[in-house]
Every structure is written in structure tokens, then in C-alpha cells.
Amino acid sequence: MPDFTDNLKPKDDGSAILKAERDRSPISTEELSRHLFSKNGFLERQQRVLRVLEKEPLFQKKQQLNLARPDRYHLGLARAKALRRFVVREGWDVEDYRMAEYLTDEMSPYHLHFSMFATTIKEQASPEQKAYWWPKVESFEIIGAYAQTELGHGSNVRGLECEARYDPNSKEFILHSPTLTSSKWWNGSMGRTATHAIVMAQLLLPQPNGSYKSFGPQPFIVQIREKVTHEPVDGVVVGDIGPKYGYTSMDNGFMLFDKLRVPHTALLSRYAKVDPETGAFRKEGHPGVVYGSLTNVRANIVMHARLVLARAVTIAIRYTSIRRQFRDRDAADQSGPEMAVLDYPTVQIRLLPLLATAFALHYTGEAMHNLYNNTRNAIEEGNFDSIAELHSTSSGLKSLCTTYAADGIETCRRSMGGHGFGGGSGLIGINNDYLSKPTVEGDNWMITQQVAAYLIKIMTDAVSNPKTKSADATEALFRRYLAERGRRRPAEVLRGPQIDNGAIVDAFQWRAAEMSFRLYDARIVQKKKWNSLLIQLHRLSNVYSQMILVNNFYAALQPSPLSAHAASVMESLFQLYALYTMDTDARTFSTTLSATPSSLDVLPDIILDLMIKIRPHAVKLVDGWAIPDYVLDSALGRYDGRVYEDLFDRAHRQNPLNRTTFNVDWQSEEIVLGSGDAGKNILAKL
């Protein structure tokens, strides 16, 4: 319905503002994008898959936030099925399909099928099992889930309560859930979708004396729903666990077994074998292989975190460039235009270090992928030496990087004032989904113990054998530290008016080594209780991971493959990430003699200067991440800057609530005016 608002324009033209922002920076967005996404034809693929999705009515995102949670699953399933059909129709490969998932930006009800379910069968099934199951998996003839965590146990896998008791007479395993807390819980794709599941259950084998002995959690492949009716098979109670912060499109499930009998072949037996006759257990192979794939998942988490963070920062930088608020109170002319919000240091200090962090994560994500590939090659040649370092590094980075991104989204949102709280921010979905990341794949506080334990071990080795040379970078650092200890000269961040990048790297390395030594001393020398050290162990992991981010960012500048302008801004971003981090935790840099007191005192001023240097390029720098409007789904963050037009359109044209007129008279029980509903419709939904 047309009305007088159709002809209204916003006071300031957002498109013109963003154009001016782009015009004043000589950086090439194109060059930056190629630099960030050089691999696998990412940018071309993004364009190609995007063109397919944008045409599909089912993939329109406009009404997503208005849907009830059950409808969000309906939509998620409809899209999952459609994507699978597009694979056939468009001839997509696996990378195209992954790209479609990224662009759709929701957790698909099929997701666990082609991730954990497929991977587990590929890695843990015996050749015969794989021959039987893989064709069904590949063709999506069956849909699988991965049922490990339980209502009562998550991180502590050894504590799982679900049982698989072997009956040598019938040659069957009896899956059973003895308690409520033994219910499988949180398992994605299981609540409504999956026909099959990998079930991790305590393997119980009969002993000569008639008792049963546990051989720890082992994987079983189990059909959980009937083929035609899709109802649970007898002996299985399974369902969706209900609403969550995020992942509304996903059916995270629960499942219990009432003495369900499954054949001997249900146990995935590439590494774990039970003799069908005797019930004897046998293990084969090296667990490093499993470690390896976990590490790859974590390297991907770093790369994912960078893109999530870049997305939030893209929205916030574009919007705060356009948004005006107040005049400079020291300006002589108080009648001019208001200031762009991004020109306030209080907004810059929240957004620009996050922008720098996104780049820091990028270079470390790349380094992790290389490390993973090298380790993988070494493993193929039977060399498992570097697994421990890779595993601990990836744990620490998982913890730090997902915390950066989860907190960063909220920081970006708050920087945008009132409109940040609205659906037009485009952050509601990604925020709700991403808040799971600090918890899943190893809780961010818990897994830092692994890093710290590794560092203490390396330090112990270095102390006892100070002369041995090692290829391990951390060990080399620790030996250098031990040699210099006692005659340390703290790093001086400024050399004259210049920032000394090498000194920055040195300060981060020294801090990590010194804190490792202190914890080595507390645990190994003073023999303090592990649990009493947990807080410091967590800090050590973060300190070490920050060092890795600084190392890799610095290495990427030696020399930067970018042309002069971009390379210079990239150096400022490196300095901003490092010095902002140093300022935030200045006390540990001071007490560990990592940096001089005068270096630390000038950090706030250096940071202000760096932000002034980076500010003119801010819009171009976020453009470089090449995140399509379709992914942003944000009025505030649109590439073309039409913020207010879009916000208004969402409210006035797209909001279904505005199609209903209400009876607001408190004396009447009717809710929708003229319907005579007497409130019964809404009561029926409660």
C-alpha cells in the first residue's frame, strides 16, 4: 500500500558516505580479497553459489526472525533437502556444498550426517563395514547422527553412562540407558532427522567369573528410526531437546535405549575388536590418527572465528561510518554536521582492535593449516613426534580465538547503539549460534589445561637438558629463555619515534616463556596441587596463544606480498593487535620483565595514533573480507550503505505483526480486534 513515506529520504545519504570512505583510501579491495582468499577459488565459488541461492524463494532470509522455533526446523529441513538436490541439479562438488552451507548461514539438520557421522565411518569402520555403509552414507539413503555426549556427561567422555553389554550367546550387544543422566543429549541431527546414529557406549564384556568389565566408550552404528514410518524403533526413545540460544534450525536430540539388541557388526571395529565367540577385546592402530582429525577441526575453528569476527566488524564499521551523533565539543563551528560515530576514539577502541584481530586470526589459521598438513604427511610416514605440539597449540588457539569472536560480536553490537539491538543489525542469528563455540569442541576454560601441561613438560625437558637442540619452536624458545634468564633486558617497544616490531615479538615470547617457567616451578619444583593452579594455567594458555598470533602475524609481514599502501596498513594492524593486547595485560608484561615500564606507559598514546592511521582505510579493510550482503543479512552493514531505507523497509513492509489490528481495551478478553477470540488462540499455544 503506497503512502507518503515512499518519497522520503534519510537526512544523510549512506551510499554517498560509504563512497567517500572508499574513495579516500588507496587500498585495493580486490587485492586484499585475493590475498585473504587465495585458496581453492573461494571468491569465484562464492559468487557462483550465491547466484543459485539468491534466486530460490526457500533461501530468502527476511522472515527468519519471525518464525516459531518448530517452523525454523521445518525451514532448516526443507533447505537441507533442497541443497542436496542442488548438488545433483548444479553439479556441485563438496566445496560448493560447503559454500552453500556457509552462505545459508544456519546449522543444517543434515549437518552431522556428512560431518561427524561420515567421518567416523570413514575412520573407524573396518573395511567390510565401510563397504556396507559408505554407499548408503554417500547417497544420503540413510541420515546419520553422532551420539556421544549425555545429559550427565560432556567433556569427560570416560564418564559416559550408556552401556553396550555383549551377549556371546546371541552374538549381540545390548544397548542400555540405566539412568536419566545416561540419556544421549545435544546430539545434532538426531532429534527429528536421523535414521541412524553412531552411539558411543561403555563396552562391557563378560569375564570368566561371570561379571562384566568395561573397556571404555566405543562407537556402535545403530538404526534408530524405522525406514517407512520414521518412528523410533522399538527400544529407542528419541526426540528433539527443545529451544536453545541458537541453532534453531537444528534438531539437537536426546536418546535412550531400553535393552536394545544390535548385531555384533554394530561395533565399528577398525581399531576396537571384540571376538564374537569369546568376547575378548583387542585394540589396533595408533590414536594419533584421531588426534589429527580433531586438530584439523580446530584449525578450521580458527578460520571460522576470523570470518565471524570479520562479519561483525564489517557491519559495525560500515554503520558507524554512516551514523552521525553530536558535534565535536571543541569545534569552533557548532552548526556543522554531526560527527561520524566511528570518529570517536571510544568507538575506535572497540572496533579497530577487533578488525586487527580478524587479520591476526587469519594468518594463524593459515599457519595452522600448513602445520596440520605437514603433521599429516609425517604421520603417513609413521612419525608421530609433532602431534603433541600440534594438539596443544590447537587447543589453546581454539580457546582464545572463539572467545575473541564470541565476545567481539557483542562488542560490535554495543558499539552500534540502539539499532544494534534490532533485527536489522544482522547479528542476532550469528550471535546466538556462535555463543555455543566457547563450550563445544572442548570448553574454553577446560582445554587450556592441555596447553599448559604441554608447556610445563617442554620446560621441564629444557631445564633438565639445557644443551639439546630441538626442531620444536617452543622448546627452542624455552632454551633461549633459560640461557638468558637473570640477564634479561626488557624490550623497548619504541626505537626513537618508531615502533620496533621485533621488540614486540620478543616481549610476547619472553612473557610466554617466563610464565611457563613460573608454572613449571610451581608444579614440578614446588609440587603444588594442579587444581590450585588452574586459573594460572588458563592464563598461561592465553599468553602462549597470543604469542603464536603475534609470531604468525609478524611472519606474514616479512615481507608482505601486498602492495605498498596495503602492506603499510597491514603493519599498523599487526602493531594494533599486539600493542592493544599488551596494554590490556600490561601488568604481566611488566612483572615478567618482558617490556620496559616506559614502553608500557606510552601504549595508550601509540594505540590512539595507530587508530588514526587505520581509520581512513577501515571501510576498505572490511570490504576486503568480501562478505556478501546475503550472508550479512544486515540493514546496518549493507555494502551500499542504504541503512535507513532498509531498516524502514523491514519495519514497514516486511513485518507480519503489522498486518494484524488488536483490541487493546483491557476490559475485553478479545485480542485480535473483531475476531471474538477471547484470548483462546494464544492460550492454546501455551
Add this chain to the structure above:
Amino acid sequence: MPDFTDNLKPKDDGSAILKAERDRSPISTEELSRHLFSKNGFLERQQRVLRVLEKEPLFQKKQQLNLARPDRYHLGLARAKALRRFVVREGWDVEDYRMAEYLTDEMSPYHLHFSMFATTIKEQASPEQKAYWWPKVESFEIIGAYAQTELGHGSNVRGLECEARYDPNSKEFILHSPTLTSSKWWNGSMGRTATHAIVMAQLLLPQPNGSYKSFGPQPFIVQIREKVTHEPVDGVVVGDIGPKYGYTSMDNGFMLFDKLRVPHTALLSRYAKVDPETGAFRKEGHPGVVYGSLTNVRANIVMHARLVLARAVTIAIRYTSIRRQFRDRDAADQSGPEMAVLDYPTVQIRLLPLLATAFALHYTGEAMHNLYNNTRNAIEEGNFDSIAELHSTSSGLKSLCTTYAADGIETCRRSMGGHGFGGGSGLIGINNDYLSKPTVEGDNWMITQQVAAYLIKIMTDAVSNPKTKSADATEALFRRYLAERGRRRPAEVLRGPQIDNGAIVDAFQWRAAEMSFRLYDARIVQKKKWNSLLIQLHRLSNVYSQMILVNNFYAALQPSPLSAHAASVMESLFQLYALYTMDTDARTFSTTLSATPSSLDVLPDIILDLMIKIRPHAVKLVDGWAIPDYVLDSALGRYDGRVYEDLFDRAHRQNPLNRTTFNVDWQSEEIVLGSGDAGKNILAKL
């Protein structure tokens, strides 16, 4: 449908665990509750109103997270109307009604009517206007909204674009929205509910030369919807702005005017008058009155923040007491029960300082209320002296306390691992709603400028007149600081093995004074640009507000009215809040000479000790906040500890998604199995 899960129990009995937790602390929950809620019969009222709501099907919360956003407004309106009827039926007074709102725990579509709309008419209408409008307001014959912020302007009220141009010929104001950004935006209760609104518009009056001059934003009362049809009146475009992070039950609205003519009497004219004949403008009265009511709102924000934080902490402490995870790796016996999660220092360090913060907020909220009442009395006697201090203090506290609570909810959620991410946490609603608080009623970064400006002014006065005595506590502190400057001896937090509470207070006061002096020096002496100092001004505000929290908490212990056990734990909570804060920002305590380096070095150990002291009382301490299960709406935080039973019930019995069986075959377009829907149902909703 009964099944074998009906007889299952969780491995650990949560009820027994919480009983044991309660048995091992001698603190009286009853005494603590009376201490916290001594005023206005809060606890009795809570019980009485709760009994009414719990019986009402409309007030059941079980399905709220499953509802579509339009349905959440339906429900909100139905409840708003029902509550108004209960006022009549139950003979509720205003406090009872507020209690019902608190317990219902959602923003009511009537909320702005009896808050900002009613208050504005009460405070800004002329006696004649009040006589006309108040009976309609009081009886809810009309429903009002308060339309100030616009699409393009929030904090900067002077920048509002909506115009009210006076036409002396017709003696009417012409309300007009000249741009898209002049659209009213975010205004609660306006989207679908309100019949009337207070509209803040730039008052434009004709000048002798024929031009118009602006007299700033002024309030107009305007009918926006027709009485019978509830459709917008001609010349008004109004609607709901769509989905947001939170406040799903509230219809935040937009509104534009197409040269809408309203009578001369529409201008609320107690303080602002326009001569109907000449169009001349006249102002009356003192703006301090408006300041005063704003300050009361902010004192309430502190009290609200404490209860929100207490609620999140209640859930997290109860759940982490029950939840078991891993064994102590230094324990000799590795077959015993797993450790309660709350026994890990890494969980304690996240939850116990927040618990302490809730109490810190409580005592300062009380102090603010007293300060407000005293100021109010002084104003009545024509004394406006203390308004500036009250206003700046309340701004700083608003910023700090809402940041504490908003961040605290998320910290609590993450401490609870996987289940924290589920709907059973009970935190989704409060989290989404509360995230608005750092932005509304003055953005948390922006309003800190007011505090800092005030402190710089007081320091300037103190420097220029070092001898004058003042009743103002801040001024007295600054004079003491100036007298001692140069011969400062940093505070020693430990006196032997004892914590010196007085030294803690001294350290916080000195830090605030020293940082005020540094900013006085930068701005007044060195004449640095205001905007270049913004980050430090923000920090100063927080430092000053932390001092106020420490001061008030300390004062509440001199002596504590609590009996010995509770008083002793309360002292530990004071120390934990103060020393945790000190440790978090140890560097400023060090560089300002507020505390000795050795004091700062031992903080981590003291904090660990304090947490060990507080831990046995944790459950009793959260019980003391007396937050009913109805408000918590949390499986994890239930008073009776039946965590797993409740989680399972929500998933298995209450989840509507589990009532539908789906067609998961990707080759079929059907979504609900057997329905033949071909995906059309979900497409229609997009």
C-alpha cells in the same frame, strides 16, 4: 504416553546435593532475605502476587521460547490486559502491579503507558491539561506511548528531526516528518498498542520576518489511532519495527506524520508555553525537576541490575554445585565420585566475584535511594546544590552496573557448559532483554563523559581553593588528596596475615582522586582536546564508580546488622569484590601509587583463599536473594535441584516439535511425513 524412561533417575540426586550444601552452612537464608528486602514488605508481596499468577494458565511460561514473534506480542498483550483486570479483581495497589510485572518477567505492551507516558503528563502537563488527561490515563481509557527517539537520532535529543510548526491562523501545530530518519523509532507500546503518544518534536515558531525559528524539542500529546477501528488516524503512519534481540512481547514502534494538524492544547505546557495569538515562546520552572526523576530511574537501574545478576548467579551456583565433572587428578583414589564443577577454581573465579558484585550493587542501590530522597527533599525546599553530584554519580553507576550485569549473565551461562546453551538454563529471555540496558537510558560509553566532566570540575575547584570546606564527599576527598600529594604512601592490603579493609577503601579512593587529577591536568592545564581524552574519561568514570561501590559496601559492614556467620561471610564478599576488582586492574593501582607492589602481587592468592571461605555458603547466599522458581524458569537453577528431571521433562514432554514426524528423504519435497505439503507451508511463511 508412558514409556520406560518414566522410571529412570539421574545418577546423582540433585535434591540431596543441594540439601547437603544448605546443611553445611550455618547462614540463615531467612535472615539474609530480610536483610536484603526489608522495605515495603517485598517478600510477603512476592508470595502473595506469585500465588495469583501461578494459577493462571495465561501466565505459564513453558512454551514461550517456542512461540513466533507475532505470537509473543499476542501473549504479551493478553497478559497486559489480564494484569490490569487482576488489579480490579485482587484489589492490587501499584506495588503489587509492579511485582506482577517483575514476576511475569516480560516487557508489557502497556508498560510505556504507566511509566513514561503517565510520568510526562504528570510532570509536564499544565493543570488544565492534567485535569483533562489524567482520568483517561489512570483508567487506561487511552493507552499512551512516549515518542522521542528517531530512526536517525537517539542520544542527541537536540538533533531530532520531527517538526511541530505553529500556524497562528488556525491555532494549530503541524506535526511533520520531513525525512525518513525523522521517523520516530524504538518507542515502546507504540507499534500496535497505543491510542495516544507524547511526541517530542522541534518546536518551530513563525518570526516577524516570515521565517520559522526552532525552540528545541518539546512534548506534544497526540491521538495516533482511531477509537473504534484502532487504525492510524489520517496523516499518521505507525507500526511495529519488527524482531529484536529481546523484548519480543513489546511492540517497539515507528511513526511518521504527514502534516498532521493538532490543536494548540497539544503542547504540554507546564514549562513550555506558546502564546496562541502571537506564537511567542515562554519557558518556566527549573530543569532540575526532570533531572531528579531521571536520577530515580537510574537508582532503580542499579537495584534492577543487582537482581538480574543475582538471578544469573543463583542459576549458575545451584547448577555447578550439582554438576559433576572429572576427578581431582592429584587424588590418590581415582574411582571416587567426580568433582562438583563449582569446586574448580576456574569456575569459582567466574561466579563468586559476580556473587559478591550482586551484594556490592545492593548496598550502593540502597545508598542511591537515600541520596535521591534527600536530594528530592532539598529540591522541594528550593535547594538544587546536590543535583549535579547525584546526576553524575548515577550516570557512572548506570554505566558500570549494567555492564556488570549484562556481561555477568553471559559469564554465568558459559560457566554452565553445554546445558547453559539450552532453553533449560532460564537465561535466554533475561539475557536477550537485558542486553538493551548498556544502550538505553544513556549509552554506557557516552554517559561516562558526564561523570568525568563533573570530576574534572570538582578537581578544578579543589585546586583553585584548596582550603574551602565542602559537604560534598568527592570534593572532600579531592582536597585530602591534594594535601597528601607528593608524600603518598601506597596502601598495604595485608596487615600481617589479615586483610586491612580500611586500606582497601583508601586504595580505591586514592586511585579515583589521582586519575581525576591526571585528567584535570590533561584537560584544564594542558588543554588537550576533549575527544582525544574520551577513552581515559570512560576509565575514570568506572574507577570512580568502583570506588563508590567499595565505599558503600564497606559502610554497610560498620557494623553489619547481620548475625556473626552471615556478617563474616559478608565481609569476605566485600573483600572479594574489592580485591578481584583490584587484581583485574592492578596496573592502575600500581601506577597511581594506590597500593604497594607487594599487595598487588599477593592478590591472586588472597582471592583463592577468599573463594575457599565463601564456597561452603554459596548456595545459601544465592537462596538469600529469594528469587522464585517462577521467575528463574530454569531447569538448572531450580530451588529443589531436580535439574535432570526437569531438563528431560522439557525435552520429552513439553517440546511441540516432537509431535511431528518428518519426511527426511532428500528426493522428496514433502516436509511433514504423509502431509503431501511439498514444502508449501513453510514457503508461505517466508
